[in-house]
Amino acid sequence: MLFNTLSRRFLGLAAVFLVIVEAFFFVPAVSRFRESYLQNQLELSQQAALAVLGMPGDMPAPELEKQLLANADVLTIALRRADLRELALTVPEPRRVAQTYDLTTASRIQLARAAMRVFLVPRNRVIQVIGRARQSSNIIEITMWEGPLRIAMARYALRILITSLLISGGVAILMYLAVRWFIVRPVRRVIANMMHYRDNPEDAGRVIVPKSGAAELREAENALRDLQVQLTALLRQKDRLAQLGGAVAKISHDLRNLLTTAQLLADRIEMSSDPAVKRSAPKLVNSLSRAIALCERTLTFGRAEEPPPTFETVLLAPLIEEVVHNECLLAGGEVSIRAEAGPEVTARADADQLFRVLTNLVRNAAQAIDGAAGPGEVVVSARRDDAGAEITVRDTGPGLPPKARENLFQPFRGGARQGGSGLGLVIAAEIVKGHGGSLTLASTGPDGTTFRIHLPDNS
Ligand SMILES: Nc1ncnc2c1ncn2[C@@H]1O[C@H](COP(=O)(O)OP(=O)(O)OP(=O)(O)O)[C@@H](O)[C@H]1O
């Protein structure tokens, strides 16, 4: 394809536009040439006529008359002075006039049309021209052959045609080169970078360095750079997540084996003769069973996503009590954790998953109070409304640090605690979302933080 590149298309268009512009020039230029040619004839004719009319006896010798007419290149000359028409000079056999042009009354458009008609009537015919000589009030009428005028006009037209074609061609080529240099070259550079980047998007060294001086291209390059930086970061994170996924699968596998052994030991504790030890055994067995189930599910799915919940109607008070009890064992002495849930409050949920959500939230709260090295309280409360259950975890800790607030619920990014992985809140939010509910940060500040879980009934 001849015009399949941007620069060639531009070249073609420039040539077409220049030809159109030239055409607008061409007609007036040729018309003006004809006008000045005829004017020149009129001037010469007036000189000849005045010379003859000034002679004694008004009649020149035929030889001189012929000479004067040939000199002005006309057939007859008549002069109109003060409304009197005087035939000054004429050839022996005057020809029939094919067309009369009155330059004194013709408009520019009529003159242009007459000029173009010269080329359309190729016959050599006799025309009459009426006009006024410069700096004189005399009207001159001449008859002349149109042939020499046509030849002169054709030569002139050819000359301006060649000149304008040369100018158009030159301008079009310069524009072609300019487009190649200023548009095509930088666009090619961007395309080359895109292809280079595509081959290995994880290589940050391939991200484009914006260089273009043109504002639009610079904008495109900046946008591309941002896109590439984001994509490279995401791909790297994806890589890390995949590695982490593999590690989690391995850990889950071995942890399950260890926990199964621990479960067997817990079963034995149940048979202990000490009543205090015997009482704590069911809780230990419960915790171990949950841990084993979690490992198994992680292994089955082999990915970070949570499996769909198994819904049941859960009595919240005992579940919250268990979380509180477990977390109390872990928390430092300065932290008090308590439950505030009526014995009849229920929720439609997966008990094990909800247990994990609350464990994460309560543990975060306890850790925050511990980290601030002050006494504090964590309260887990539950209530019901028509649409479902609402659980709040409220603490009197120092509030979410800015990093955690800005990256709330974003894996790995929100972690602002030493030793934390920044996954706890993400897991909690994902589980609640899987229930069709929502986990929101209700408030946070130096007086404490409140997270709210809403679990709808109709999921
Ligand atoms: N109740 C809270 N009070 C103050 N800061 C909190 C609270 N809950 C969470 N945070 C902040 O939010 C961050 C993110 O919490 P998240 O549970 O997602 O990760 P983590 O606790 O750092 O690590 P892990 O994945 O082991 O739980 C925490 O590092 C902590 O700084």
Ligand SMILES: [Mg+2]
């Ligand atoms: Mg946490």
